[in-house]
Amino acid sequence: MGDRPSPLLISILCIGIAILYLPILVLIGYSFNASALVSVWGGFSTSWYRQLLHNDQILDAAWLSLEIGVVVSTGAVILGTLAAIALVRFSRFRGRLLLTGMVNAPLVMPEIITGITQLLLFISMLHVLGWPHRGFTTIAIAHIAFCTAYVTITVQSRLASADRSLEEAAMDLGSGPVRAFLDTTLPIIMPALASSWLLSFTLSLDDLVISSFVSGPGASTLPMVIFSKVKLGVSPDINALASLIICLVGVCVLVAGYLMRRTERQRLLDAQLAER
Amino acid sequence: MSNGIDAGAEVTARPRERGEWLMRHGKWFIILPPMLYLLVFFLIPFAFALKISFADTALRMPPFTDILSISPDWHIHLTLSLGNFQYLFTDEVYGLSYIYSIRTAFFSTLICLAVGYPMAYAIARTSKSTQSVLLLIIILPFWTSFLLRVYALEGIIRETGLLNSALLWLGIIHQPLKIMHTTLAVYLGIIYSYLPFMVLPLFATLEKLEYPLLEAAADLGSPPWRTFLDVTLPLSVPGIIAGSMLVFIPAVGEFVIPTLLGGPDNLMIGRVLWDEFFGNRDWPVASAVAVAFLVLLVGPIALYQHYSTKQLEA
Numbered sequence: 001m002g003d004r005p006s007p008l009l010i011s012i013l014c015i016g017i018a019i020l021y022l023p024i025l026v027l028i029g030y031s032f033n034a035s036a037l038v039s040v041w042g043g044f045s046t047s048w049y050r051q052l053l054h055n056d057q058i059l060d061a062a063w064l065s066l067e068i069g070v071v072v073s074t075g076a077v078i079l080g081t082l083a084a085i086a087l088v089r090f091s092r093f094r095g096r097l098l099l100t101g102m103v104n105a106p107l108v109m110p111e112i113i114t115g116i117t118q119l120l121l122f123i124s125m126l127h128v129l130g131w132p133h134r135g136f137t138t139i140a141i142a143h144i145a146f147c148t149a150y151v152t153i154t155v156q157s158r159l160a161s162a163d164r165s166l167e168e169a170a171m172d173l174g175s176g177p178v179r180a181f182l183d184t185t186l187p188i189i190m191p192a193l194a195s196s197w198l199l200s201f202t203l204s205l206d207d208l209v210i211s212s213f214v215s216g217p218g219a220s221t222l223p224m225v226i227f228s229k230v231k232l233g234v235s236p237d238i239n240a241l242a243s244l245i246i247c248l249v250g251v252c253v254l255v256a257g258y259l260m261r262r263t264e265r266q267r268l269l270d271a272q273l274a275e276r
Numbered sequence: 277m278s279n280g281i282d283a284g285a286e287v288t289a290r291p292r293e294r295g296e297w298l299m300r301h302g303k304w305f306i307i308l309p310p311m312l313y314l315l316v317f318f319l320i321p322f323a324f325a326l327k328i329s330f331a332d333t334a335l336r337m338p339p340f341t342d343i344l345s346i347s348p349d350w351h352i353h354l355t356l357s358l359g360n361f362q363y364l365f366t367d368e369v370y371g372l373s374y375i376y377s378i379r380t381a382f383f384s385t386l387i388c389l390a391v392g393y394p395m396a397y398a399i400a401r402t403s404k405s406t407q408s409v410l411l412l413i414i415i416l417p418f419w420t421s422f423l424l425r426v427y428a429l430e431g432i433i434r435e436t437g438l439l440n441s442a443l444l445w446l447g448i449i450h451q452p453l454k455i456m457h458t459t460l461a462v463y464l465g466i467i468y469s470y471l472p473f474m475v476l477p478l479f480a481t482l483e484k485l486e487y488p489l490l491e492a493a494a495d496l497g498s499p500p501w502r503t504f505l506d507v508t509l510p511l512s513v514p515g516i517i518a519g520s521m522l523v524f525i526p527a528v529g530e531f532v533i534p535t536l537l538g539g540p541d542n543l544m545i546g547r548v549l550w551d552e553f554f555g556n557r558d559w560p561v562a563s564a565v566a567v568a569f570l571v572l573l574v575g576p577i578a579l580y581q582h583y584s585t586k587q588l589e590a
Contacts, residue, residue, distance in 0.1 A: 022432065023429045095311060099311050102314040102315070102318055111531075112549055113570060114318070117566070118318075120321060121324050142317070226427075230430075230536060246420055249421065
C-alpha cells in the first residue's frame, strides 16, 4: 500500500482524532466529580449516577426512547431490507429512480426540514382521518422513515456482493424464489440486518430535532429532556446521563462494526475457497 | 417448455414457471411497502409544506386557511397567498439568516476539508488492518448523539472549561477567553460535529487510488508535491465534493449548535425556523421559510447525489 504516511500526516491524524474524543473523555471524567460545581474537582464519586435512578422525568423519557427505538429499528429493518432487495435484484421497474432518490435524500436532508414537513403531514392527517395522535406513534413513524434509508444503504451493499450461486442452486433443486432466498441468501445477509438494526436503534435514540417537531404534549424523549436541561448550562447529573448514553451507543456501534467485519472476512474466506 | 415433450422436464419446469410469475408480479410485494411508506411519510410531506406556505394564518387548529375550498355551487376555489414569501423579503431577518447560514456552513466546510483531507489521506496509506481500526475510531463519534457531543464541547470551551484552565495554568493567557456564545464557538461546534462526515467519503476515494500510478509519477521524476497536485488531487475530486456536501447541507440547516453554543446574533435558518414554529406559531411563514430553504439546497443536494452515485459505480 505505497510508502508509509509521513510524520506530519500522522500527527494531523492524531490531532484530529484527539479533537473528536477529548470532549467526550472530559465529559465522562466530570461525571464522576463529587463536587456539584462543574469547574472544581471534588474527588471521585458515583452519586450523580445514583441520582439519575431517582429522577422520574429522566427515567420516563429514557423508557419512552427505548420503546420507540425498538419499534423503529424493527420496522426500519423490514422496510429497508425490502427496499434493498428491490434495488439490487430488480434492475428495472417503474419508480426505481424515485425509490433510489427517496432512499438517499433523508441522509442529506436537514433534519429541521424533515421534521417540519412531517409535522404538517401529521396535523393534516389528524384533521382529516382522526389519526395519528402526536406522541409515540408520530415519533416512531417519522424515525422509521429516515432509519429505513440507512438500513437500505447498509443492506444494499451487502446484498450486491452476496454470491447468488447457492440461491440459483436451490431454485434448480425446485425451491421457489422466495423459499430459495430465505434459505440461502437471508442467512448470508443476516449480520448486516443485525448491525443495521443496532444503528437504527442508536439513530432513533439520538434524534432531537425531528422528535421535537412531531411529538405532542406529554411525550418527551430522552434527547428532548436533555436539550431542555442543557440549554440552562452544564450540570453534573446530565454529565452522568450523557456518559451512560454515549457508552450505550458506543457498544451498539462496536457490535455492529464487529458483525460487519466478521461477515466481510467470511466472504473473503469463501471467495478464496471458491477460487481454489 | 409448456409443450411438455418429456414428463421429467415438465415436473422440474413447473416451479420455475411459478417463479417467473412471482418474478414478474410478485416483486411488487417487495417494492411497494418501502416505496409507499417513504412516499407517504417522506415525500408527500413536502407537498404539504408547499401547500401551507401559500396559506394564510388563521386562529384555529390547524392554524392556517385552506387554499382549496369548494363553494356550495360546486366550484373549486384555489386561494394562493404569496404574502408569506413577500414577507420573507420585507423582514430582513430572513435574508440575513440565509446569508449568515450559508457563510457559516461554507467556511466550516472549508476548514473541515483542510483538516479532514490529511486525515483521510493518512488513513488510506496505512495497512488494511490499521485502516479498519482507524475507520471505526472515526465512525464511532459519527453515530454518537449530536446533542451530547455539542454539550461535551461546551465542557471544553466554556469560561471555566478545560481549554481556559489549561491556557491559564500554562501562563499563555491571564484572562479566560470568552468562546461560548460567540461565532467562534459555532464554527468549532460545526467542525467538531461534522468532521467524520468529511473524512469517510474522502477515505473512500483515496483508498481506491492506484498507487502504481503515483509510483510511476515518482519514477518519472515528479516531486511528491507535483504528484499530489497532478494525480492525487484531481482523482479525489468526487470524494471532496461528496464530503463537502455532506458537511455543507446539514450545516446550513443546523439548529442545535447555534442554539447551544452561539450567541443571540448567531441567527441561522434552523433557529429562525424553530422560533417561527414554536415561538410565533406562524406555520405558513415557517413553511415558506422551509420551502425557500429547500429551493436553495436543491443544487447542493443534486451535486451530492451525482458524485456519490459516481463514487459507488467506480
